[in-house]
Amino acid sequence: MGYSDKVRSMYQEQLKGIHDAGIFKQERFIHSSQAADIEVEYPTGSSLKKVINMCANNYLGLSSHPEVVKAAHEGLDSRGYGMSSVRFICGTQDIHNELEKKVTEFLGTEDTILFPSCMDANAGVFEAILTDEDVMISDRLVHASIIDGIRLCGAMHDTFKHSNMDHLEKKLILHADKRLKVVITDGVFSMDGDTAKLDEMVALCDKYDAMLFVDDSHSTGFIGKTGRGTHEHCGVFGKIDIITTTFGKALGGASGGCVSGRKELVEMCRQKARPYLFSNTIAPVVVSGVLKVLDILSQSTERRDKLEANTEYWRKGLTEAGFVLQPGDTPIVPVMLFNAKLSQDFSKDLYDEGIYAIGFFFPVVPNGKARIRTQISAGHEIHHLDKALAAFIKVGKKYDILGKSKQEIIEMYGL
Numbered sequence: 001m002g003y004s005d006k007v008r009s010m011y012q013e014q015l016k017g018i019h020d021a022g023i024f025k026q027e028r029f030i031h032s033s034q035a036a037d038i039e040v041e042y043p044t045g046s047s048l049k050k051v052i053n054m055c056a057n058n059y060l061g062l063s064s065h066p067e068v069v070k071a072a073h074e075g076l077d078s079r080g081y082g083m084s085s086v087r088f089i090c091g092t093q094d095i096h097n098e099l100e101k102k103v104t105e106f107l108g109t110e111d112t113i114l115f116p117s118c119m120d121a122n123a124g125v126f127e128a129i130l131t132d133e134d135v136m137i138s139d140r141l142v143h144a145s146i147i148d149g150i151r152l153c154g155a156m157h158d159t160f161k162h163s164n165m166d167h168l169e170k171k172l173i174l175h176a177d178k179r180l181k182v183v184i185t186d187g188v189f190s191m192d193g194d195t196a197k198l199d200e201m202v203a204l205c206d207k208y209d210a211m212l213f214v215d216d217s218h219s220t221g222f223i224g225k226t227g228r229g230t231h232e233h234c235g236v237f238g239k240i241d242i243i244t245t246t247f248g249k250a251l252g253g254a255s256g257g258c259v260s261g262r263k264e265l266v267e268m269c270r271q272k273a274r275p276y277l278f279s280n281t282i283a284p285v286v287v288s289g290v291l292k293v294l295d296i297l298s299q300s301t302e303r304r305d306k307l308e309a310n311t312e313y314w315r316k317g318l319t320e321a322g323f324v325l326q327p328g329d330t331p332i333v334p335v336m337l338f339n340a341k342l343s344q345d346f347s348k349d350l351y352d353e354g355i356y357a358i359g360f361f362f363p364v365v366p367n368g369k370a371r372i373r374t375q376i377s378a379g380h381e382i383h384h385l386d387k388a389l390a391a392f393i394k395v396g397k398k399y400d401i402l403g404k405s406k407q408e409i410i411e412m413y414g415l
């Protein structure tokens with residue numbers, strides 16, 4: 001019978017359930033390249049609207065940078081469009097090797113292996129280096145791709161409360177008998193924009209003989225004095241055993257990821273990680289673009305410095321206007337609204353004012369913690385931030401939340 005009417009209606013029911021729960025994801029079509037100013041078709045079929053993008057992972061403003069685009073063109077001309085192979089058959093060019101070396105140097109590790117994405121890096125790494133004699137101890141708020149990697153690995157899994165070092169220590173003591181222990185965390189957590197306590201984690205891992213794994217996807221390129229990542233920021237550069245990161249965010253934003261760290265662990269990935277062995281090579285055009293990005297970032301800290309200044313300006317403006325922010329100092333700046341519907345209405349009104357910023361609510365963030373997550377970019381100029389700030393204030397006045405505390409907003413709108 002195959003895809004019968006009964007099967008079809010079962011799926012239609014499920015999709016309706018997603019709709020009715022108000023969590024149906026509707027894509028908005030951007031008709032321009034990724035930048036601070038974009039042209040958006042939303043709702044679908046409407047005429048294009050020019051808006052300021054406040055929710056891209058384009059932290060360094062490199063997604064459409066002329067030098068990166070030029071380097072990508074040159075890569076396309078000199079190395080072709082696709083490789084039609086995985087790395088170990090006939091999918092490795094000199095530039096893949098060159099990029100692995102450059103990433104190693106940038107991150108201060110021993111070796112690096114490229115993956116089609118950071119999702120793939122996280123999916124492959126644990127299974128490649130651990131067995132059922134080992135344990136993985138992860139922060140409770142790690143990224144979904146890490147959770148999938150943990151599921152694919154036969155080692156035992158345990159968790160510790162978010163950024164709670166006492167709890168982590170208890171878990172390290174509890175699992176003292178395991179052959180290998182790996183502590184797993186994000187460097188910067190994407191929903192709240194808070195930073196892992198890597199200095200304390202390194203000390204605990206030393207004390208209890210554990211390896212430390214850090215996914216630095218929301219840090220590489222801009223966190224730390226020279227943008228190397230959370231390990232630089234926390235004063236533990238060179239001390240992380242395994243770093244995974246993406247080229248799909250600050251580093252040009254195209255695609256690709258990597259595992260970088262101790263050379264034996266990287267070699268184990270080369271021999272055994274399934275997304276590496278069974279998924280296609282990163283396209284030469286992308287490799288060429290990322291090589292240029294790393295050149296730009298190694299020559300000057302200008303872009304991460306501008307991002308830092310923009311972030312300070314944005315946080316200060318919102319705070320002075322009387323918004324409740326999630327505290328922190330990364331370019332992820334969540335404006336807390338608590339109520340799910342308010343976050344959707346707020347986002348829609350911002351859009352009408354020419355500001356593109358998406359409202360997040362359960363299950364993307366915990367119940368009662370709905371928010372507009374803004375993300376600052378070095379591609380923003382002060383006039384972008386001023387215009388966005390004016391729009392936030394106008395909409396904030398409409399809902400009468402300026403100067404109101406968390407408790408007052410919850411009393412007005414409920415959870």
Ligand SMILES: *Cc1c(COP(=O)(O)O)cnc(C)c1O
Nearest residue numbers: 117118119143215217246248257
């Ligand atoms: C975005 C992200 C990923 C996925 O990166 P891709 O290269 O797009 O697959 C993995 N981990 C974290 C923490 C991320 O934020």
